[in-house]
Amino acid sequence: MTEIEKLVQGILAGEKKSIARAITIIENNGQKAQKIISAIYPHTGKAYVIGITGPAGSGKSTLIEKIVKKLRENGKSVGIVAVDPTSPFTGGAFLGDRIRMQNLSLDEGVFIRSMASRNSLGGLAKATKDAIKVLDAAGKDYIIVETVGAGQLEVDIVKVAYTVIVVLAPGFGDEIQAIKAGLMEIGDIFVINKADRENADRAVIDLLSALELNTEKKWKPQVIKTIALTGEGVDELLKAIEEHRKYLEAGELERKRRKRVEAELLEAISQRLADTIIAELKTEKTLEPLIEKIMNRESDPYTIADILLKKKIKLEKEKK
């Protein structure tokens, strides 16, 4: 049995060590990574992926901890992928948080992985998608992806989820931030956390009116108040998640899945193409003089790319 076969077997058996190893390989995004994904792919598509985003300090991680505990009580296994640099899962935030997370990670039914942007060669978004596949194949019932709501990348990553939860803390700043970061468009459920703070109700009202603006959505986003620290409102949140899941499973889920598969396929094709051709060009030493030309401003990348490709295709035709 090859190393990869062993690893895949371990993943399918839900072994933490194999899962962790596989995700590391995926972050380095090489031949091996693709072999793994190919091998586990038939076993994916069962997990329900929940995206949780919001400004740093809105209490996402504490909320996740409470959600996970509930899911575990219901006998569900959970995978957590944290892409939020300020998250305790990724080693950020306060010691207290981190200790709570460690307790969580001791549970055999919970797998926590933080994706460090700087480590993922193929790009963070791709590494995250593939990590989700590994956890999916490992039989996790729920996969939670945590990102911080700043920057397009973070927002995009949440889109790999079926249900997107936007977590805000009371205070006008957050809502502004959320709108700027494009969170209003992506949220299926909005959580006003730290609801014991004053003007929490104000925040709810502001949020609802902001949501009014975007009417073309078929699903009417819900707004829920929580106090993550005490767990207040978490049951309501889980109910909302299940409602949204039912709504999706009534039809939209299939469409979402299809669109994602298409995107993945096109991405894979582009990647493969680029890799092969660029490798060829490098061995043929065709690049150096062209780079020179561009450096001297005699031409530009786009024009050169066009010329190269025309040549390439001609070559292909003349071959054999």
Add this chain to the structure above:
Amino acid sequence: MTEIEKLVQGILAGEKKSIARAITIIENNGQKAQKIISAIYPHTGKAYVIGITGPAGSGKSTLIEKIVKKLRENGKSVGIVAVDPTSPFTGGAFLGDRIRMQNLSLDEGVFIRSMASRNSLGGLAKATKDAIKVLDAAGKDYIIVETVGAGQLEVDIVKVAYTVIVVLAPGFGDEIQAIKAGLMEIGDIFVINKADRENADRAVIDLLSALELNTEKKWKPQVIKTIALTGEGVDELLKAIEEHRKYLEAGELERKRRKRVEAELLEAISQRLADTIIAELKTEKTLEPLIEKIMNRESDPYTIADILLKKKIKLEKEKK
């Protein structure tokens, strides 16, 4: 004269309207965009690009305003590209800030553009790079790129700069953030802004010791205290920028430029390839059944991509 030719002429003449129009076209990243870049490319490579990043609220924008004023006093023209969603340039932050920025933008020698992530189809990083080219071709002496130091994308964008300035405000949190976001590695100059706050000196010391860790760098990053609001320390900052520029121009700049040109070329090639092949596949209606196969978990994107490309190349060979 075609529309594009007129536009390019306007850019080269430094006309604000043409510059603005061109950047909008670039954000929509189509054929037109590439024609524009190709046309202006020979006129690029003169501007000096400065990247400014740091946590939200560290005072980047106020600092930029002061830097720009100084550069203008020295008769330099300036382009500003703001990718920071919390920046007053992008419409964030407080009214007072925004008014100051508007005054700045009234200056004929200053062009301010905010890149809204959600608007750039080809990806924010590419749109930003191309916007810099437009401002470069428009004859700006300095181009300042502002991003918020959170998320890999933002950090990467700053790397299009020659001199990267990391702006922090006193307080331990910021440094932690900076380290997490990978800012320590990318900064050529570190600014402790709001230096009138207590423990500013403490922050400087923490920063210096954090910088000690990374020794392989040939350029020793400088740490400068500023009070952006009063303009204190801005002269020192400009001096540091010029020092770093001289250091780069002694050799490294050429290497940086070459590496970037190579990256741009490879990117352009991949893009072109993907576009052509995927367009073909779609017209050939080959995709639908394949997506079906993946949906049914009979295969996976990577395997299908491989098969497709092998077919494709065989086809090319058999053609003619």
